[in-house]
Amino acid sequence: MQPIFKYCPNCQSSDLNFSNGNKIYCSNCDFEYYHNTAGAVAVIIQKNDEILLTVRNKEPKKGFLDLAGGFVDPAETAEHSCARELEEELKIVIDKSKLKYINSNPNTYVYKDILYNTIDLFFLYRDDHLIIEDFDSLELNGFVWKKLESINLDELAFESQKKTLSMLINKKRNK
Known part of the structure; x- marks a missing residue:
């Protein structure tokens, strides 16, 4: 450290x-x-057969693709963190009961020259009628919808996300 x-x-x-x-x-x-270790959440938002990836507008990894999410605040559940982060970043309100836990992966996050070890908790949120019209332009530089199998893992900001999405891609291929 x-x-x-x-x-x-x-x-x-x-x-x-x-x-x-x-x-x-x-x-x-x-x-x-x-x-x-700090707790963090990441939400794989699925609409029909595509998932939402955000474009980071801040360091670390500015310009890279990311999953919506962030750090868990004190006295907050992971599910509440997911809902709060989605409302802050994408201006959407979700039904927390539709969040499905996927897995967790350790990660590191360097912020202002301090290395934070994180445990990233991944959730799936599926809503085929979801409309996203706005986003926090300080945090994000936009977002894109992509089919899972067309995601280039090298464009993702964090290793934990690469591992989780790679697992989901392999699972889909092996069906």
Whole structure:
């Protein structure tokens, strides 16, 4: 883990130790900080035989294709995070009961030079009548609908998404 502190937040000592990839420990005052894995959600929105991919408008991976989603807020369920992120990014309100859990994959996310380890939770949301007319232009540079088998995995922003979509593509081919 790259150091995210130069000095102990408790005693200001520079006597910090880094261990196990997520623990910061101060030898001077016994302060401990665990930089634990953050929860994130990604929603595969399916309409008829296509899925929605967004185009990132921010780093990391600006310009790459992405699935709608984001970090889970404190005291929030994964399903609530999915609904909140879809409303924020795509200006749509969904029926959370239609979300179907697919799988999870570990991932990393570098933001402002800090490496965050994440556990990305993937959900399917199918709505053949869904209409998306707007999106948050600060977060997204647009969106595209694609058939699952036509997605170029190299255009995706994150490895966890590549793994999940690759699994779904292989599952569809083997039917």
